[in-house]
Amino acid sequence: MSDHYDIELLIKSHIPIIVIETHEELRAVELLTQITRRLARPVFKWSVTEGLRRLDQDYAPQRHNSQPLDVLQHIKAVSLPGLFILADFHPYLEDPLHVRLLKDIALTCEVRKHTLVLLSHHLDIPPELHKFSARAVLTLPSPSELHALVREVAREWSLHHSGQSVKADPEALQMLVSNLSGLTYRDAKRLARNAIFNDGAITQSDLQRVMKAKYELLNQKGVLAFEYDTARFSEVGGFKRLKHWLEQRRRPVTDGLPSPPLGVPKGILLLGVQGCGKSLAAKAVAGTWAIPLLRLDFGTLYNKFFGETERNLRESLKTAEAMAPCVLWADEIEKGVSTDGSDNATSRRVLGTLLTWLAEKKKPVFIVATANDIEALPPELVRKGRFDEIFFVDLPDQSAREAIFRIHLVNRNGDGAAIDIPSLASMSEGFSGAEIEQVIVSAYYSAHAQNLTLNTQTIAAEIALTRPLSVTMAEKIAYLRSWAAERTVPCD
Numbered sequence: 001m002s003d004h005y006d007i008e009l010l011i012k013s014h015i016p017i018i019v020i021e022t023h024e025e026l027r028a029v030e031l032l033t034q035i036t037r038r039l040a041r042p043v044f045k046w047s048v049t050e051g052l053r054r055l056d057q058d059y060a061p062q063r064h065n066s067q068p069l070d071v072l073q074h075i076k077a078v079s080l081p082g083l084f085i086l087a088d089f090h091p092y093l094e095d096p097l098h099v100r101l102l103k104d105i106a107l108t109c110e111v112r113k114h115t116l117v118l119l120s121h122h123l124d125i126p127p128e129l130h131k132f133s134a135r136a137v138l139t140l141p142s143p144s145e146l147h148a149l150v151r152e153v154a155r156e157w158s159l160h161h162s163g164q165s166v167k168a169d170p171e172a173l174q175m176l177v178s179n180l181s182g183l184t185y186r187d188a189k190r191l192a193r194n195a196i197f198n199d200g201a202i203t204q205s206d207l208q209r210v211m212k213a214k215y216e217l218l219n220q221k222g223v224l225a226f227e228y229d230t231a232r233f234s235e236v237g238g239f240k241r242l243k244h245w246l247e248q249r250r251r252p253v254t255d256g257l258p259s260p261p262l263g264v265p266k267g268i269l270l271l272g273v274q275g276c277g278k279s280l281a282a283k284a285v286a287g288t289w290a291i292p293l294l295r296l297d298f299g300t301l302y303n304k305f306f307g308e309t310e311r312n313l314r315e316s317l318k319t320a321e322a323m324a325p326c327v328l329w330a331d332e333i334e335k336g337v338s339t340d341g342s343d344n345a346t347s348r349r350v351l352g353t354l355l356t357w358l359a360e361k362k363k364p365v366f367i368v369a370t371a372n373d374i375e376a377l378p379p380e381l382v383r384k385g386r387f388d389e390i391f392f393v394d395l396p397d398q399s400a401r402e403a404i405f406r407i408h409l410v411n412r413n414g415d416g417a418a419i420d421i422p423s424l425a426s427m428s429e430g431f432s433g434a435e436i437e438q439v440i441v442s443a444y445y446s447a448h449a450q451n452l453t454l455n456t457q458t459i460a461a462e463i464a465l466t467r468p469l470s471v472t473m474a475e476k477i478a479y480l481r482s483w484a485a486e487r488t489v490p491c492d
């Protein structure tokens with residue numbers, strides 16, 4: 001396994017301090033024990049609760065070494081070669097005395113053949129120790145390891161149920177394995193048990209529960225919202241060009257297979273007039289492709305994690321990668337990356353983090369960014385090549401308005417057969433999708449109050465009462481259109 005190989009290489013190269021950031025302490029300790037056994041080196045583990053104990057032999061813990069200062073002094077004095085795992089040492093790195101002792105040990109490591117391993121869920125190494133340390137990562141289980149893990153859980157279930165076998169078709173099994181990717185061994189096993197142990201079968205509803213549980217495990221800081229409410233493109237009027245464009249990219253994203261020489265699609269920026277269906281389209285990408293929709297909440301990112309904004313953005317992007325294939329919806333992206341606000345420096349760094357991720361990402365995380373306010377969009381974001389395409393969402397034309405009327409009438413009225421949709425669509429020229437929907441809702445209330453069934457006249461009356469945005473904000477929309485003409489492609 002590559003984890004073995006990488007860590008062994010660091011030990012053999014006499015790197016004095018190896019830093020491992022992980023939540024899987026037991027797995028890391030087991031791995032280190034196996035490596036040291038192969039290298040015929042003693043291995044010790046220290047924690048403040050258990051003191052120092054030797055792992056490759058059954059010695060009682062040395063409680064007198066339970067304080068951080070004592071254990072470091074002890075290691076400094078020991079002349080035999082050994083590997084010392086210090087678990088959760090991170091709070092003690094604030095003390096200059098501890099840092100100096102670690103440096104003393106590191107300076108003599110070539111002679112004494114000591115290796116220190118700092119093992120914590122998160123650890124910032126002090127600058128004095130940078131030169132002496134290297135980071136190692138525990139990789140997450142591969143698809144074949146996950147397959148083996150699911151088979152093991154299925155065997156466990158069989159043993160408890162007089163040898164019956166777990167019911168799962170190959171497709172459901174494959175989906176379960178891909179839903180578990182990005183999790184640690186322990187978490188993957190727990191979720192596989194949850195899926196299998198309730199009824200001895202792997203079903204579609206298990207898969208959804210696994211996705212939700214996985215998201216909750218991964219997104220503990222809450223910057224990403226898992227959107228249960230997705231949509232279908234059959235609920236979106238217009239957007240013909242976008243629908244066709246997306247259809248061509250569906251397989252490379254949902255199968256997670258890069259299509260050489262193009263690679264996995266990056267995503268799109270939808271910008272345009274308010275209420276014309278940008279958010280609805282973002283939801284429809286996920287719903288139509290049947291993959292999870294994660295919304296990146298810039299408000300939470302800035303407010304809740306003041307001072308840790310980029311770190312949390314990076315973690316959220318990692319979470320999205322672990323949930324891949326998925327759609328990452330950056331709603332009103334201009335609010336998150338606008339560089340002319342009061343906290344300019346943070347927004348710049350957030351923008352930089354996002355652009356670097358977009359340029360380097362390999363996983364099938366399809367970003368759908370939406371924006372209204374072009375004035376607030378930094379030019380770097382709309383430069384060619386950042387997104388696969390920038391689509392302009394304009395007010396719907398006659399045929400899109402007809403489709404929108406049809407969709408909303410069918411949703412609320414069962415069908416719309418008795419209603420003259422083409423005439424209503426031409427009366428509502430300049431209306432956004434949201435305004436058309438609102439007209440139908442108001443007409444429906446008005447008909448209901450008069451004990452009438454909804455008809456063309458009631459809706460026409462509501463249209464006549466509405467002053468659409470295209471009138472009240474005519475100048476702004478004209479400016480938006482001229483800006484978009486040079487930089488974007490129409491989505492209809």
Ligand SMILES: Nc1ncnc2c1ncn2[C@@H]1O[C@H](COP(=O)(O)OP(=O)(O)OP(=O)(O)O)[C@@H](O)[C@H]1O
Nearest residue numbers: 235236237274275276277278279280404433434437
């Ligand atoms: N093309 C459309 N087809 C069907 N319904 C639409 C369409 N456009 C808008 N709507 C209706 O209007 C509602 C609001 O639209 P949506 O929030 O998607 O617009 P938006 O462009 O994202 O607006 P904003 O920029 O204000 O967030 C949708 O939930 C939907 O009910």
